[in-house]
Amino acid sequence: MPRIQPHLFVIFGATGDLTKRKLIPALYSLMQDADVARRCVVLGTARSDWSDERFREEAREALRDNGYSEEAVAKWCTRNLYYQCLGTEGNDYGQLRDRVEQLERHLGLPGNRAFYLSLPPSVYGPAIEGLGDVGLNDSSGWTRVVVEKPFGYDLDSAQALNDQVHRHFDEDQVYRIDHYLGKETVQNLMAFRFGNALFESMWNREHIDRVEITVAEPLGVGGRGGYYDQSGHVRDMVQNHLTQLLTLVAMEPPASMEANAIRDEKVKVLNALQQPDPETDVVLGQYAAGTMDGERVPAYREAPDVPADSITETFAALRLNVANWRWQGVPFLLRTGKRLPRKLTQIAVRFQSAPISLFQSDGAPCVPQNADCEAPPNELLITLQPDEGFDLRFEVKAPGTSPDGAMALESQHLSFSYQDAFGPVPDAYETLLRDILMGDPTLFVRADEVEASWQLYAGLLDADLPVHPYEAGTWGPAAVDRLLATWTSGGPASPPA
Ligand code: BG6
Numbered sequence: 001m002p003r004i005q006p007h008l009f010v011i012f013g014a015t016g017d018l019t020k021r022k023l024i025p026a027l028y029s030l031m032q033d034a035d036v037a038r039r040c041v042v043l044g045t046a047r048s049d050w051s052d053e054r055f056r057e058e059a060r061e062a063l064r065d066n067g068y069s070e071e072a073v074a075k076w077c078t079r080n081l082y083y084q085c086l087g088t089e090g091n092d093y094g095q096l097r098d099r100v101e102q103l104e105r106h107l108g109l110p111g112n113r114a115f116y117l118s119l120p121p122s123v124y125g126p127a128i129e130g131l132g133d134v135g136l137n138d139s140s141g142w143t144r145v146v147v148e149k150p151f152g153y154d155l156d157s158a159q160a161l162n163d164q165v166h167r168h169f170d171e172d173q174v175y176r177i178d179h180y181l182g183k184e185t186v187q188n189l190m191a192f193r194f195g196n197a198l199f200e201s202m203w204n205r206e207h208i209d210r211v212e213i214t215v216a217e218p219l220g221v222g223g224r225g226g227y228y229d230q231s232g233h234v235r236d237m238v239q240n241h242l243t244q245l246l247t248l249v250a251m252e253p254p255a256s257m258e259a260n261a262i263r264d265e266k267v268k269v270l271n272a273l274q275q276p277d278p279e280t281d282v283v284l285g286q287y288a289a290g291t292m293d294g295e296r297v298p299a300y301r302e303a304p305d306v307p308a309d310s311i312t313e314t315f316a317a318l319r320l321n322v323a324n325w326r327w328q329g330v331p332f333l334l335r336t337g338k339r340l341p342r343k344l345t346q347i348a349v350r351f352q353s354a355p356i357s358l359f360q361s362d363g364a365p366c367v368p369q370n371a372d373c374e375a376p377p378n379e380l381l382i383t384l385q386p387d388e389g390f391d392l393r394f395e396v397k398a399p400g401t402s403p404d405g406a407m408a409l410e411s412q413h414l415s416f417s418y419q420d421a422f423g424p425v426p427d428a429y430e431t432l433l434r435d436i437l438m439g440d441p442t443l444f445v446r447a448d449e450v451e452a453s454w455q456l457y458a459g460l461l462d463a464d465l466p467v468h469p470y471e472a473g474t475w476g477p478a479a480v481d482r483l484l485a486t487w488t489s490g491g492p493a494s495p496p497a
Helices: 017-030 034-039 052-065 070-080 093-107 121-133 155-168 184-194 225-250 259-272 418-422 428-438 447-456 458-462 478-487
Strands: 007-012 040-046 081-085 113-117 143-147 174-176 208-216 282-288 290-292 295-297 315-320 332-337 344-351 379-385 389-397 409-417 467-471
Touching: 007 017, 007 093, 017 040, 017 052, 017 428, 034 040, 034 070, 040 070, 040 093, 052 070, 052 081, 070 081, 081 093, 093 121, 113 121, 113 428, 121 143, 121 155, 155 447, 174 428, 174 447, 184 225, 184 379, 184 418, 184 428, 208 225, 225 259, 225 315, 225 332, 225 344, 225 447, 225 458, 259 447, 282 478, 315 478, 389 418, 409 418, 447 458, 467 478
Parallel strands: 007 040, 007 113, 040 081, 113 143, 143 174, 208 332, 282 467
Antiparallel strands: 208 344, 282 315, 290 295, 315 332, 344 379, 379 389, 389 409
């Protein structure tokens, strides 16, 4: 079994929120193996003039918040964590290189290095240049650079950033993160599709009526108003997380489970996707004040660092068409927003109705042209969070006989719960960090993939679309229901259950 090799894990933005909430807990958890822990060292860097001790104290606090006991983490923090100030301008890469080399010598590390850029997107470029200029893009071992999302702001900036990255690093050194790909249930989409012939044979336009992808969050923008108002929901969620989910649902079986075989198939889906028509295929919204769990929540425009007249969208609904033999004509409906009633990440695959309905009250079979004549179609719900699992809706005969003597049908569910079968699912960041340290790029976004997904939304990002207000705690603006009804052949798309 391959193991994590001794390495130095350098975190840019080490004083930030992601480091505390996700990276330190994930690294600590990975290093529970005593042998790994002894030779895997974390060097935090940022502009703040912190000491090693201050970084360790912050890490101890982060781990305490994650439920670890003080005694258990103390040794790891002291032995494995170091900090180097990157200068008040954040550009002292020479000193950083000296510290990296000094630590490696002192701790007997072989020169394997991962550089994790947990930085504001505007400084990804300078950080890449800084590493390259002082020769930190190469070493006696392996060198990998990890870039958080968003990778670029649009197609042009993503291309420019890719060019800049490739001036200093080879593509196989680059790990572009989309944390949705680290979620166990997202990876399970591939296992579910390609490990089970049952559904795969029906996974096409002959049998599927539509696919709905919902990513709903009850939270607002919190303290991230500054970033979010510049970005908006299409850039923050649709271009990356929802599009990744779509590619996994729509891709062809890869030739193997090797990273590039999988990523090739995802890129083919992206290339087959038609740009949505901003006028007819998109509804944007922004949350107004509302009531959630009995509490009044303020409007988006009242969030810190958000202008009072902001027209940034916090909600998006889109219809996409994958123009290929498998999917042509099957709408992929994406719906995502902040301040929606509850947390839900779900893919609903709606199968076509039976070609003829035998269960009419007058006993006469009829072709399902209208709702009266139609048994509810089978639906497969793949829930990615919370309550991870599957749910297959099908029809059974309700016991007894109805007054008119006809056989009555009732919808029932076959369910599988991840939690019941396997217990808690691992954290996405732990999975992704392990893969970076093992050198497995499968769950990371390749350069052409990120560009193709920006290309898909180029027209939408340029369009000047109305942003409809919706009350916090509702499923989005009313305009969505009207549009969803016209988008789908089988009547209005269901609001999430
Ligand atoms: C991030 C977005 O990438 O994903 C956030 O920037 C969003 O705005 C978050 O809240 C959602 O992630 P998850 O894992 O909670 O669904």
